Amino acid sequence: MTSGDLFLQQLINGLNLGAMYSLLALGFTLVYGIMELINFSHFNVFMVGAFIALGVLKLMGMDGQTVILSGLPLIGVILVTFVVTMFATGMIGVGIERVLLRPLRAVTGPAAMILTIGVSYILFNIILIGVGGDTRNFANPLPSITWAFGGANLRLRDVLIWFIAIVLMLGLTYFVQYTKLGKGMRATAQDPEAARMMGVEVDSVVGLSFFIGSALAGASGLIFGLYYNYAKVDMGFSAGLRAFTAAVLGGIGNVPGAMLGGVLIGLIESSSSQLIGQAWADVIIFSILVIVLVFRPAGLLGRQAPNKS
Amino acid sequence: MPRKRLRRGATPMAKPDILLDFSGINTYYGDLHALKNVSYTIERGEIIALLGGNACGKSTTMKTIMGVVKPATGTLTFDGESILGLSPAQRVMRGIAPVLEARRLFPRMTVYENLEMGAYTRKKGADYDQDLERVYSLFPRVKERRNQISGTLSGGEQQMVAIGRALMARPRLLCMDEPSMGLSPLFVEMVFDIIKEINKQGTTIFMVEQNASMALSIAHRGYVLQTGVVVLEGDARDLEANPLIREAYLGEMKVDADAE
Ligand SMILES: Nc1ncnc2c1ncn2[C@@H]1O[C@H](COP(=O)(O)OP(=O)(O)O)[C@@H](O)[C@H]1O
Numbered sequence: 001m002t003s004g005d006l007f008l009q010q011l012i013n014g015l016n017l018g019a020m021y022s023l024l025a026l027g028f029t030l031v032y033g034i035m036e037l038i039n040f041s042h043f044n045v046f047m048v049g050a051f052i053a054l055g056v057l058k059l060m061g062m063d064g065q066t067v068i069l070s071g072l073p074l075i076g077v078i079l080v081t082f083v084v085t086m087f088a089t090g091m092i093g094v095g096i097e098r099v100l101l102r103p104l105r106a107v108t109g110p111a112a113m114i115l116t117i118g119v120s121y122i123l124f125n126i127i128l129i130g131v132g133g134d135t136r137n138f139a140n141p142l143p144s145i146t147w148a149f150g151g152a153n154l155r156l157r158d159v160l161i162w163f164i165a166i167v168l169m170l171g172l173t174y175f176v177q178y179t180k181l182g183k184g185m186r187a188t189a190q191d192p193e194a195a196r197m198m199g200v201e202v203d204s205v206v207g208l209s210f211f212i213g214s215a216l217a218g219a220s221g222l223i224f225g226l227y228y229n230y231a232k233v234d235m236g237f238s239a240g241l242r243a244f245t246a247a248v249l250g251g252i253g254n255v256p257g258a259m260l261g262g263v264l265i266g267l268i269e270s271s272s273s274q275l276i277g278q279a280w281a282d283v284i285i286f287s288i289l290v291i292v293l294v295f296r297p298a299g300l301l302g303r304q305a306p307n308k309s
Numbered sequence: 310m311p312r313k314r315l316r317r318g319a320t321p322m323a324k325p326d327i328l329l330d331f332s333g334i335n336t337y338y339g340d341l342h343a344l345k346n347v348s349y350t351i352e353r354g355e356i357i358a359l360l361g362g363n364a365c366g367k368s369t370t371m372k373t374i375m376g377v378v379k380p381a382t383g384t385l386t387f388d389g390e391s392i393l394g395l396s397p398a399q400r401v402m403r404g405i406a407p408v409l410e411a412r413r414l415f416p417r418m419t420v421y422e423n424l425e426m427g428a429y430t431r432k433k434g435a436d437y438d439q440d441l442e443r444v445y446s447l448f449p450r451v452k453e454r455r456n457q458i459s460g461t462l463s464g465g466e467q468q469m470v471a472i473g474r475a476l477m478a479r480p481r482l483l484c485m486d487e488p489s490m491g492l493s494p495l496f497v498e499m500v501f502d503i504i505k506e507i508n509k510q511g512t513t514i515f516m517v518e519q520n521a522s523m524a525l526s527i528a529h530r531g532y533v534l535q536t537g538v539v540v541l542e543g544d545a546r547d548l549e550a551n552p553l554i555r556e557a558y559l560g561e562m563k564v565d566a567d568a569e
């Protein structure tokens with residue numbers, strides 16, 4: 001491989017990781033934007049999403065890399081898996097908010113954030129007990145179609161991941177920007193009390209932000225499975241921390257920021273692991289987290305005065 | 310809801326046509342007793358001024374009417390029906406809309422999106438278009454700036470948007486919290502003219518003001534609140550002439566809470 005090929009391959013891999021981190025980062029940012037809450041249960045909603053996707057694929061007869069589909073059946077299986085997974089994780093997010101967080105809504109201070117850490121461990125242990133701690137092979141029904149660009153390979157899987165991430169992000173952008181509920185969400189993020197007095201039902205906006213964020217975490221978990229071909233109970237922590245870093249890098253609370261931050265973190269991870277070794281990727285990513293928090297706490301696209309005007 | 314109102318309208322109401330009856334309200338923030346057995350009655354078509362110094366419960370009054378602050382005791386009726394159990398959204402749908410203290414526009418939304426937020430509880434359609442035209446004709450400047458991010462407007466322009474936003478709810482009662490605060494004299498004049506105009510077009514107005522002389526000059530009646538207690542109420546002309554008011558609000562000195 002020439003260095004040009006290497007660069008291209010890193011770019012392809014980085015964009016896959018970026019798609020995964022962006023979708024996951026959006027959940028942190030949506031919930032933070034509405035309630036100023038860092039939702040640590042998000043890490044493991046992502047992990048649960050990967051296992052739900054694995055289960056759905058298994059139910060449809062997909063197992064390991066033995067069943068390969070093409071054409072309409074392939075599209076159908078992928079579509080059903082995404083929709084079911086996203087709906088299921090979305091409902092898990094809604095349930096966490098409705099049952100556990102809503103009673104704490106009026107409580108100021110870190111109680112709600114600490115609760116989300118607890119919920120994260122509960123989800124972890126549910127999967128640990130129910131499925132076990134082993135690495136599970138993730139079914140991948142995609143044919144191994146590959147386009148070679150010099151020494152770099154672009155696979156059908158990569159194109160699919162990008163396509164799905166782009167569709168979801170465009171859909172979210174449209175929703176937040178142009179629909180009535182989306183505007184209610186933005187208004188609530190900017191001034192919750194004023195939004196209530198305009199007639200926005202804050203409970204439904206909060207529930208909606210959990211649904212959307214968690215559904216996107218489910219999509220991200222499925223993308224993880226398609227990319228790495230496995231799911232494992234501890235997969236949520238490192239991916240979640242990187243996605244959280246992405247959200248902070250882009251400006252937590254800022255939707256385009258989370259998308260940009262996710263792509264940047266994905267590119268940084270892929271290039272640093274190829275250039276200086278996998279072990280250094282996290283060092284660099286978390287150094288970025290620290291540097292951003294110290295020098296530009298509002299993030300790349302955030303407002304520099306992080307007050308609620 | 311309109312159906313319900315018609316049925317009620319068929320039964321004869323008490324003689325003064327009371328739109329909002331705020332009666333014997335006590336509101337607390339934790340241990341702080343912010344409104345102490347406070348009552349206001351607002352008749353249809355009136356402009357009511359609520360005067361009082363800092364931190365005496367004026368905004369709490371407005372928030373209690375809007376439903377974001379819950380009173381511990383007391384009754385609150387709008388159009389003869391209790392609204393205490395209604396959410397802020399339901400109150401907006403009944404026809405109460407706020408112009409909030411310090412404007413409180415959604416700063417990163419455009420002017421037009423802010424107006425849309427005022428009509429959040431309504432469907433878009435002919436009525437909506439009509440109200441938008443009404444706002445644009447009251448405030449040509451708002452129309453010019455409709456695509457601008459509202460956080461970048463001047464204070465006076467923001468106040469026009471804030472009033473326009475409230476009008477988009479097509480309210481029967483407009484609750485305005487210090488609409489002239491922080492505005493240049495030119496804008497203050499303009500805001501009071503607009504309030505008079507909106508009232509002439511049929512909207513009842515309950516207005517908190519620190520600018521007592523201006524407020525009383527356009528109001529029909531007024532209330533004076535002091536540390537959570539209504540200490541004076543009456544006809545705006547009488548209040549203007551009242552020596553206590555002249556000292557405390559038209560001049561600078563303080564009135565004792567027990568001066569009543
Ligand atoms: N959310 C709140 N929590 C606690 N105390 C509050 C809150 N809002 C207002 N207060 C207190 O209630 C009193 C009345 O406040 P407010 O109604 O805002 O006064 P005004 O609008 O007349 O200046 C003040 O002492 C204020 O500090």
Ligand SMILES: [Mg+2]
Pocket residue numbers: 367368369410486
């Ligand atoms: Mg006030």
